[in-house]
Each structure stands twice: as structure tokens, then as C-alpha cells.
Amino acid sequence: MPKRVLLLLGAVVMLLAGCAGGGASTGPVDESVLRIAAGIDNDSFDPAQLSGGQKDNYWQAVYDTVLKLDYATQEPKPNLATSFEYDTTKTRLTLTIRDDVKFSDGSALDADAVAKNILRLRDGKGPNGYMAANVADAVATDATTAVISFKQVDPAFLGYLTTTAGAIGNPKFLGDASLGTTPQGSGPYVLDKAATTPGDTYVFTRNPYYWNKADFPFDSVVIKPIVEMSARLNALKSGQVQGAIIETSAIEAARATDGLAIKAQATDWRGLMLADRNGTKTPALADVRVRQAINYALDGSAYLDALEQGNGSPSGQIFLPDAPGYVEALDKRYPYDPAKARELLAEAGYADGFDLVLPAFDYRSTVQPVMVQQLADVGIRAIMEPVVPDLYNTTVRSGKFSAWWIQLTSGDAWRNVEKNVPKKASWNAFRVEDPKALQLMETARAAYGDDAAYRKAMGDVSAYLVEQAYYAPWYRIDSFYVTSGGLDFTFSPWATAPELRTFRPGTPSGS
Numbered sequence: 184m185p186k187r188v189l190l191l192l193g194a195v196v197m198l199l200a201g202c203a204g205g206g207a208s209t210g211p212v213d214e215s216v217l218r219i220a221a222g223i224d225n226d227s228f229d230p231a232q233l234s235g236g237q238k239d240n241y242w243q244a245v246y247d248t249v250l251k252l253d254y255a256t257q258e259p260k261p262n263l264a265t266s267f268e269y270d271t272t273k274t275r276l277t278l279t280i281r282d283d284v285k286f287s288d289g290s291a292l293d294a295d296a297v298a299k300n301i302l303r304l305r306d307g308k309g310p311n312g313y314m315a316a317n318v319a320d321a322v323a324t325d326a327t328t329a330v331i332s333f334k335q336v337d338p339a340f341l342g343y344l345t346t347t348a349g350a351i352g353n354p355k356f357l358g359d360a361s362l363g364t365t366p367q368g369s370g371p372y373v374l375d376k377a378a379t380t381p382g383d384t385y386v387f388t389r390n391p392y393y394w395n396k397a398d399f400p401f402d403s404v405v406i407k408p409i410v411e412m413s414a415r416l417n418a419l420k421s422g423q424v425q426g427a428i429i430e431t432s433a434i435e436a437a438r439a440t441d442g443l444a445i446k447a448q449a450t451d452w453r454g455l456m457l458a459d460r461n462g463t464k465t466p467a468l469a470d471v472r473v474r475q476a477i478n479y480a481l482d483g484s485a486y487l488d489a490l491e492q493g494n495g496s497p498s499g500q501i502f503l504p505d506a507p508g509y510v511e512a513l514d515k516r517y518p519y520d521p522a523k524a525r526e527l528l529a530e531a532g533y534a535d536g537f538d539l540v541l542p543a544f545d546y547r548s549t550v551q552p553v554m555v556q557q558l559a560d561v562g563i564r565a566i567m568e569p570v571v572p573d574l575y576n577t578t579v580r581s582g583k584f585s586a587w588w589i590q591l592t593s594g595d596a597w598r599n600v601e602k603n604v605p606k607k608a609s610w611n612a613f614r615v616e617d618p619k620a621l622q623l624m625e626t627a628r629a630a631y632g633d634d635a636a637y638r639k640a641m642g643d644v645s646a647y648l649v650e651q652a653y654y655a656p657w658y659r660i661d662s663f664y665v666t667s668g669g670l671d672f673t674f675s676p677w678a679t680a681p682e683l684r685t686f687r688p689g690t691p692s693g694s
Contacts, residue, residue, distance in 0.1 A: 217401040217670075217686055220415050220427035224382050224408040228366035228374070230300055230352035231307040236592075236679055237428060239346075243683040244387040244404050245287075246368035247395075248349035249278065249297060250341060251684070257505075257676045259341040263292070263351060263369075264329075267344075273336045273632060278329040285392035286353040286369045294323035300351045301331060313601060313609050314340070314348035338631040339597040371399040371684075382408060398684040416665075419443060425670040428680055429663050431491040437665050447661040448674045451590045452498050454483065454656035455541075459585035460615045465539060468585055472531040474652030477586075478517035479524035480561045481554060483657035490550055494661040500645050501591065501599050501654060503677065507634075508596035508641030513649045524561040536562025542570040542579060544588040582612040590660075592677055596641045600624060603653065623647055 225241040226234060233242045251262040261267070264278040284292040298321040305315035317337040323329050333340070343349065353367040364381070366374055372387035379385050387404040389396075407424055409415040416433050418424045420440055429437055437443050457477065462469025484497045499516045502509040528534060539558070543551065555565045570578050579587040591610075592599070602609050604624060606616045627640035648654070662679040666672070671689040672681040 215402040216405060217403070217683075218405045218407070218424045218426075219686075220407045220409045220418055220424040221680070222408075222410060222412075222415065222428050224410075225385065227363040229309075229362045230347075230350045230357075230368070231304050231312070232309040232363065233347040233350055234310050235347060239678070239680055240404075240406055240683050241385060242347070242350060242366070243370065244372040244385075244406070245366040245370040245374060245390075246350035246352065247284070247370045247393075248346065249344040249351065250349055252342075252345045252675055252682075254673055254675055254685075259345050262345075263297070263349075264344075267341065274333045276331045276333070276340070278331070280327045280329060281394065282327050284369050284394050286367065287373045287390050287392060288353065288355075288367070289392060290353065290355065292351060292353075292369045293326045294329040295326075296354050297321070297329045297351055298323045298331075299354050299357065301348070303357055304348055310609075311343075311347045314343040314346075316601075316607075336628045336631055337597075338628060338637070339595050339601060342595050342598065369393070371396065372404055375403075400687060404683070419665055419667055422667065425668050426664060426666045426672065426681075426686070429665050431494045431661075431663070434492065434494065434663060437663075442667055444666050445663055446666075446672075446674060447494065447663045448677075449496070449503055449659050450662040450677055450679050451592050452501055452656050452659050453486075453590045454498075454588070454654055454658070455481070455586050456579075456589045456610065456654055457586045457652060458579075458582075458610070458612045458615075460617075460651075460653070461613055463585075463613050464582075465537070465585035467531070467533055467537045467539075470531040470533075471651055472527040473533060473537075474655075475517065476524040476527040476531075476561060477558070477563065478652055478655045479520045479527070480557055480563065481655055481657065482519040482557060484519065486550055486553075487658035491658065491660055494663070495658045498656045498659045500649050501603075501656065502596055502641075502645055503659065506596045507638040508599075508645040510642045510645055513645060516649050517652075517655075521557070521561050528562055533562065536564055538564045538566060539586065540566045540568055540584060542575065542584050542587050543567045544570075544575065580609065580612050585613075595677070596645075597627070600641075600644055600648075604648075617651070620644070620647055620651070 219240065221240060222237045225238055228242060228245065230246060247263055249263045250259040253260045263284060264280055266279040268277050278297065280294045280297055286292055301315055301318060301321040304312055305318045317333045317335055319332045319334045321329060321331045351369060356362050356367040371390055371393045373390050375386040375388050385406045389402055409418055412430050412433055415427045416429060416436060419427055437445055457468060457474045459465050459468045467473045487493060487495050487497060498514055500513040551567060555567065558565045603611060604620050606614050623644045627637060627644055630636035630640045664681060669689055671687045673685040675682045
């Protein structure tokens with residue numbers, strides 16, 4: 184086994200040693216209270232500032248969404264909107280809004296509230312503002328009809344309405360600064376501020392006005408942000424919480440603990456974002472051969488085996504196998520080949536290598552020296568610069584670094600390219616404009632509605648991004664959610680944490 188892998192495996196074993204097995208306190212689930220942990224604290228309850236991933240459950244407790252996801256088909260279905268329909272151009276969407284929904288203060292939720300929230304998301308600077316970037320206007324034509332018009336076809340918008348873009352806040356409070364800490368929604372619960380301590384415990388109690396209690400069987404929800412992995416696992420063992428995301432470093436310890444059940448699904452990809460494709464800060468990265476060389480230089484399969492104990496799959500692209508745009512052959516486009524990397528660097532005029540400043544990342548920090556060494560083996564001198572962990576995403580998006588380690592969702596194909604390719608995309612830190620990529624996107628946009636044509640067109644987009652080495656993916660990860668006491672749930676597609684509406688008392692079907 185290569186020395187680099189042994190080093191990584193040793194680090195993983197040390198992590199596991201701190202998570203001893205044994206038995207969990209796994210009495211039956213209290214059907215009146217759901218207690219779960221999140222790996223990160225909440226940052227805002229303002230609908231225009233909501234974050235996804237592990238922060239989903241916080242806002243899902245207090246905000247209902249326009250649509251919800253059918254987990255079997257991965258298609259949107261009615262929720263606050265009883266029906267939704269595009270016109271023939273797919274640039275005008277008509278939503279029929281329920282007439283029996285109230286906000287937590289008792290006021291009615293109507294089509295005007297939906298329109299105002301969508302426009303506010305579009306016009307704000309929240310992390311998910313891109314979801315409404317294609318919206319030209321949103322108006323209520325009557326109390327139950329909202330009409331959204333688009334600048335151009337948006338293949339991801341219905342999906343967005345099942346997530347943060349569809350979270351509807353009470354219009355009376357949308358301009359109130361307190362909305363960040365005091366949610367005003369129509370969701371199944373309300374925040375009990377007296378029982379809540381931000382950073383430690385969030386307590387949610389029943390919203391007496393909620394229209395769909397069948398989707399949420401628990402009378403109250405407690406969410407505890409527990410950042411440290413071993414503390415999260417110990418909270419599961421002790422019965423302090425009944426559900427939590429755990430990392431692969433703790434999988435064996437969880438499996439060795441009686442009373443814990445584990446479910447997994449493929450979610451994100453991990454690797455490097457090669458953002459400075461114009462060579463603004465690092466001229467070498469303007470040459471596609473250099474970016475391809477970085478792909479050949481890094482042994483993603485070894486990282487997967489060592490860091491994730493093989494829980495995942497090698498990847499050369501940013502899409503999941505069941506998503507439009509996935510092309511199986513692309514996963515093998517860049518095998519680990521340092522000789523090929525050196526050859527490409529020499530062809531590009533960098534036989535003596537070049538300096539590449541990267542932000543230090545705290546996820547599995549033991550991989551950093553291995554990555555640095557593998558880049559050095561082909562002549563690329565990686566310089567790791569410290570970054571405040573809480574400001575990592577903000578810092579890399581600012582254009583401070585030419586490339587960086589990243590973990591991004593591999594789910595909805597259009598959402599992936601929208602976040603990365605257009606000049607103003609949230610992850611396009613150097614505002615690179617690539618006419619060929621945009622042309623391929625437009626072809627896919629035009630094919631939206633014809634599943635076979637859309638999948639092929641998105642596959643062409645993916646092939647181009649891989650050939651141009653926009654990224655250097657290492658692998659796709661499996662996300663793990665662990666429960667105790669008989670708590671059950673259903674994974675929503677691509678999500679790292681289950682949607683709050685899926686939790687149920689019962690016997691888990693995990694392994």
C-alpha cells in the first residue's frame with residue numbers, strides 16, 4: 184500500500200480510537216418530542232438568508248415551502264401550491280395557492296405573500312439568491328393565484344421551490360431586522376425563544392395554525408448544534424439526541440454500538456475547484472493542460488479509501504449517477520498518473536513547475552500534506568495559507584485564491600452548473616466567461632421538458648467541464664445519518680440530512 188495512504192489511514196484510526204463502541208441508551212422514541220443534532224449552528228431565520236445542507240432542519244421547522252419533493256420520482260409535487268403549470272414557452276409559471284393556510288400569528292398566507300418572498304429572494308444578497316436570478320417578475324393576480332415570469336427558461340426552479348426558495352415568510356415582517364432570530368412563517372412549528380439558547384439548543388413547539396399536521400407527527404422538535412464529531416456520537420449513545428449526521432471517521436464506532444441504526448446515500452463531491460481559469464492570479468491556470476495536469480497529479484481513489492474508508496465512489500465529474508448530465512466514462516477521464524501530469528506541464532511551458540497558493544481547509548486536515556506532496560511530485564509548489572474556518576466559503580468566493588478544496592452537492596444538474604459556470608455564478612469567483620460552456624447550457628435549457636434530450640444535453644455540458652478541467656474532483660461521498668430508539672426517516676434525494684417532515688417513530692430500515 185502506498186505510503187501516502189498509510190499515513191492517511193493512520194490518522195483515521197486515531198480518530199476512530201476516540202469513539203469507542205458499546206451500547207447506546209436506546210429507549211423507545213418519545214413520540215411527542217423529536218431530538219436531533221446538527222453538525223453546524225443556524226445563522227439566520229430570515230427567508231432570504233437561509234442556508235441549506237445541515238442547516239435545513241432549523242428553517243424547515245418554521246417555514247413551509249411552495250412545493251415539496253416526491254422522494255421516489257425526484258419530482259416536485261403540491262404543498263402550499265395545490266397546482267403549478269408552465270405556459271408553452273416555460274417562461275411563465277402559474278401557482279394556485281391554498282386558501283386555508285395561516286402564518287403563525289394567525290394572518291392568512293396568500294398568493295401575494297408568495298410573490299413578495301420570491302422577489303425579495305431575487306433582490307437580496309442571500310446565499311441562495313441565485314435560485315431566483317432568472318425571475319423577471321412575480322405577481323398575485325388574485326388571492327390564490329401567483330404568476331412568475333422568467334427572463335429565460337430555468338430548469339431548476341420547480342426544484343428550488345421545494346427548498347429555501349420556496350420558504351414563505353410573513354410579509355408583515357420581511358423588512359424587520361429581528362427576522363434573523365425570530366422566524367415568522369407558516370411552518371409546522373414555532374421557535375420557543377424562552378427555551379432556546381442559540382449555539383446550544385433550539386426548541387420548536389406546535390404551530391396551532393398549521394394546516395398539514397399529518398406530515399409532522401411530533402409535538403415538539405429540539406435541535407442541538409454539535410460541531411465536534413465525537414460529541415455528536417456520544418449524544419446519540421447517551422440518548423441526548425435520537426438522530427444525527429455522522430462522518431465516515433465514526434462509522435465503525437457507530438456500527439459497534441448496539442441500538443444505533445445507520446442509513447447512507449450518495450450526496451456531495453469533494454476535490455479542488457480550479458477557479459482562476461483566466462490566469463488572473465495564477466497565470467499557469469489559464470492553460471487547460473495545467474488544470475488537466477492537476478487532475479492527473481492527485482490520487483482521488485486513494486483519498487476515498489483512506490479518508491472515507493471506501494464509503495463513496497471515485498469521481499471525475501460533479502454529477503451523481505442518477506442525475507441528468509452524468510456520463511459514466513467521465514469518472515475515468517483522469518486516472519492517477521504523475522508522469523502524464525509532468526508531461527502536460529512541460530507542454531504548457533511549466534517544466535519547472537509553479538507556485539499555487541491554496542487555502543488551508545479543516546476537513547480531514549491530514550489529507551493536506553499528502554495533496555501538497557502529490558502536487559510537488561509533478562512540480563507544483565502548493566502553499567497552504569490559513570483561513571478562518573467560519574469564513575472559508577466567503578473567503579474563497581472573494582477571489583483571494585486561484586483554487587481551493589470544496590465540497591459541493593452533486594444533485595440537481597442544472598443547479599450545479601448555474602452555481603459554477605455563468606459569469607455571475609456564486610462559485611465563479613474570477614467571473615470567467617466561457618462562451619462554449621454557455622452555448623452548451625443554452626442547448627440544455629432549450630431541451631428542458633424532453634427528458635431524453637435534456638439528459639443528453641446536460642451530458643455534453645458535463646463532458647465539456649471535465650475536458651476543460653473546471654475542477655479536480657477526488658470522489659463522491661456517502662452521507663450517513665444515525666438514529667437510535669427506533670426513530671425512522673426517509674432520505675430526500677441528494678440531501679445530507681433528512682427533511683424534517685420525513686421523521687417518524689418506528690423501526691429503522693437501515694443497516
